[in-house]
Amino acid sequence: MVTFVTTNAGKVTEAQEYLDDPVEQVAFDYPERQADDLATVAAHGARTAYRHVGGPVIVDDSGLTIDALDGFPGPYSSYVEDTLGIERVWNLVADEDDRSAAFRGVIAYCDGDPFEATPEPVDTDRRGDDIDATERASATTDEQVADDEQLPVRIFEGVVPGTIVEPRGEGGFGYDPVFEFDGQTFAEMSTAEKNTISHRGRALAKFAEWLHLRV
Ligand code: ITT
Numbered sequence: 001m002v003t004f005v006t007t008n009a010g011k012v013t014e015a016q017e018y019l020d021d022p023v024e025q026v027a028f029d030y031p032e033r034q035a036d037d038l039a040t041v042a043a044h045g046a047r048t049a050y051r052h053v054g055g056p057v058i059v060d061d062s063g064l065t066i067d068a069l070d071g072f073p074g075p076y077s078s079y080v081e082d083t084l085g086i087e088r089v090w091n092l093v094a095d096e097d098d099r100s101a102a103f104r105g106v107i108a109y110c111d112g113d114p115f116e117a118t119p120e121p122v123d124t125d126r127r128g129d130d131i132d133a134t135e136r137a138s139a140t141t142d143e144q145v146a147d148d149e150q151l152p153v154r155i156f157e158g159v160v161p162g163t164i165v166e167p168r169g170e171g172g173f174g175y176d177p178v179f180e181f182d183g184q185t186f187a188e189m190s191t192a193e194k195n196t197i198s199h200r201g202r203a204l205a206k207f208a209e210w211l212h213l214r215v
Contacts, residue, residue, distance in 0.1 A: 002211075003057045005030065005049035010173030011060050011200065017191045018204040021211075028052050030059065034075070038063060041075075042108035043153040049110070050151065056111035058207070062199060064103055064175050066164055068096040077175070086178050090166055099164045103179060105199035107156045107207050154210065158202030 002023045004012050009025065016023040030048040032041050042061040049057040065071040069092065073080035080089065093099050160181060167177035169187025172194060176186035186194050195201035 003053055003055060005045075005053065005057045005059050008060075008173065011062075014191055014195055014198075014200050015058075015060075015204060018195050018201060019208055019211075026053055026057070032061070038075075038104055038106040039108070039155050039157065042106040043155065046108035046110035046153045047151045050112050056109070058107050058109050060105060060107050060200065060203070062103065062105035064101060064179070066093060066099075066101045068093050068098050068100075081174055086167060086175055089175070090164060090178050093164045094166070100161065101164050101179065102159055102161050103175075103199040104159050105157070105203050107158075107200075107203040109154045109156070109207065110151060112151060156203040156206040156210070158199040158204075158206070160197055160199045160202065 002015065002019060002021050003026055004015055004023050005026045005028050006012060007027050007029050012023055012025040026049075028049060030045045030052065033044055038061045042059055045059040045061060046057060049059050063074050063077040065074050066089075073089070162179045162181045164178050165180040165185060167185075167187075168180075169177050169185045169189075171189060171191070172187040176194075179186050181197055184193075186198065195204065
């Protein structure tokens with residue numbers, strides 16, 4: 001059983017399609033700290049989600065970057081989808097010669113196991129960097145801060161290049177109708193097709209391989 005902490009049911013559908021293990025959604029809206037780095041956001045989210053659930057969890061933090069807009073909406077992808085909407089994102093780039101973009105995603109896993117139980121955690125060097133001064137000050141005890149810093153997180157990243165197009169297709173979620181890869185938008189693909197090339201599919205492949213190695 002994989003517990004996926006996310007408010008986004010579309011992410012869960014894709015993970016369930018990809019993984020052999022059953023995937024359970026916990027729709028806990030963990031606070032996302034403002035940080036440019038998806039891995040930092042996801043690592044913090046995984047630790048918070050683990051504390052909420054009390055067992056092994058994954059979280060996923062993803063973002064769309066559009067080259068003509070200097071990487072916008074990037075960390076603001078969720079806010080921009082909710083406020084502007086994808087049709088107006090398309091309008092922003094419709095007249096650009098270069099409509100290239102990329103979807104980046106990070107899956108972060110945390111199970112609270114001691115460091116040794118999680119081989120080669122990639123964020124070892126920066127463990128604790130994502131706990132800012134405010135949080136340190138508000139933590140109840142020094143032990144809790146130390147404990148948070150020690151919670152291992154494993155990061156799996158995926159990137160897919162694409163092109164922003166006028167919305168097409170009925171499937172998927174979020175920006176899928178405006179994100180084209182190899183002539184098809186993500187919204188025109190089945191979940192399985194999207195998984196074979198998407199940022200999430202690529203991250204899930206790495207996670208699945210690692211999970212398999214662990215059992
Ligand atoms: P959680 O944080 O609760 O997991 P969320 O939808 O807020 O859900 P993100 O912050 O990772 O998730 O997503 C940022 C935005 O990118 C948001 O508007 C998503 O709908 C969109 N998004 C993420 N993955 C996507 C995908 O595979 N296809 C299309 N849009 C996607």
